[in-house]
Amino acid sequence: MKEIKHYINGQYVGSANGKLFDNVNPVNGKVIAKVHEAGRDEVDAAVKAARAALKGPWGKMTLDERTRILHKVADGINDRFDEFLEAECLDTGKPKSMASHIDIPRGAANFKVFADMVKNVAAESFEMATPDGSGALNYAVRRPKGVIGVISPWNLPLLLMTWKVGPALACGNTVVVKPSEETPTTTALLGEVMKEAGVPDGVYNVVHGFGGDSAGAFLTAHPDVDGFTFTGETSTGEVIMKAAAKGIRDISLELGGKNAGLVFADCDMDKAIEGTMRSAFVNCGQVCLGTERVYVERSIFDEFVSRLKAEAEKLRIGPPDDDKANFGPLVSLKHREKVLSYYQKAVDDGATVVTGGGVPDMPEEYAGGAWVQPTIWTGLPDDSAVITDEIFGPCCHIRPFDSEEEAIELANSLPYGLASAIWTENVSRAHRVAGQIEAGIIWVNSWFLRDLRTPFGGSKQSGIGREGGVHSLEFYTEMKNVCIKL
């Protein structure tokens, strides 16, 4: 059986404690690899390697050399595109048609964009007067933050990990990455690409394992990590924030959401249906930006519900290599238990199940997989846990509204503030509503349309800080002001 090892100081190494855990294919429940679980020793070795590499050739490289290498990393991902695609789809069960358009290309783009970005951002300077009349000049320079701990989730494994590692390395930092225990493979494979691209040993390190009382917690407890960038659940973010407080380490948190889609009667219905389909069901609903709450103006409510139902029922469920399938399984049976508990809760709370609500019949070979049906509800009270909790499954609840004010109030009614999608052809309304939604990312007549130069992150309990463009540089560098008396 294949083993997945840590990548520390440019070498693949196993765990001294001999602990291994199963990497399971969610399509059929079969074990595809055994993964080494890091103990404190491996985490410590990874952090030490990262610290040493900061002072080694990586720290001494010119910006040009560093960014050229990062372009080679991106090229290396593209050169081995099929291998990354296969690995990502085995770990997650997602359709190849999706991973080949989103996950893997973005894995490469995350290195290119930030390599180019760091070369083109100027630092600030201020001239000032002094009492003696000679004046002074201030200029700011950016320096790498140091060793960055990167903790990433399983829903878009390569995309979300490189979204952090790309800018971290572009800014001259070194990293220790703890990928999700559900999806270790592409993060491990990236070590080979780093080596081939000429990234010096110790710059990119990977430790595998779980969160609490395992690799994740050992990494956040390690005193020699200078900052943590994390994507995952809000409750995990709280734990990581506490760990980072020890030693006053910086954090960037991209957390959960319970995002609202607002569909106004003046929308282009075709666009709204197409976009809401994606925002509710793509990646089997496992996208932090997805809209699990859809609010539709009353005059078009019935039409919207019946059209969304018709489209949801056309989704083709199947494994990654079924070319026609556009809907895979959830990431694990454990996650399915959680999602199905909300499917049950919806019924208990009096929902009308418009479509789905259970587990699809699958052929024998996929019976052990984590399949669920795409599901739409109406009729739930606003305080149902189905409406207030992030389910992270392929489901949405649709509720009517009567006025713009009510729609905004409903969208803002939860403690999350990640993303929102507004569907209207009225340009004034689009600006007006976008301005009032309490969320970090607003899409109008689109969803998950990404320009990597833009600020990305959540407000309220959906996160702290922004990444993307120059905002990533804010987190991954320390700014230093030099004041020169003339």
Ligand SMILES: NC(=O)c1ccc[n+]([C@@H]2O[C@H](COP(=O)([O-])OP(=O)(O)OC[C@H]3O[C@@H](n4cnc5c(N)ncnc54)[C@H](O)[C@@H]3O)[C@@H](O)[C@H]2O)c1
């Ligand atoms: N805001 C965003 O950009 C964004 C993007 C993707 C996913 N998410 C969120 O991620 C969640 C789904 O991902 P998940 O289930 O993998 O999240 P999770 O919080 O369970 O796990 C994320 C990572 O944290 C690690 N971890 C867990 N407990 C830890 C601990 N105590 N100390 C250190 N590390 C720990 C896990 O092992 C994993 O690597 C959803 O809530 C989703 O909304 C947010």
Ligand SMILES: O=C/C=C/C=C(\O)C(=O)O
């Ligand atoms: O599941 C969450 C998706 C997050 C997407 C990004 O972080 C991105 O597109 O950069």
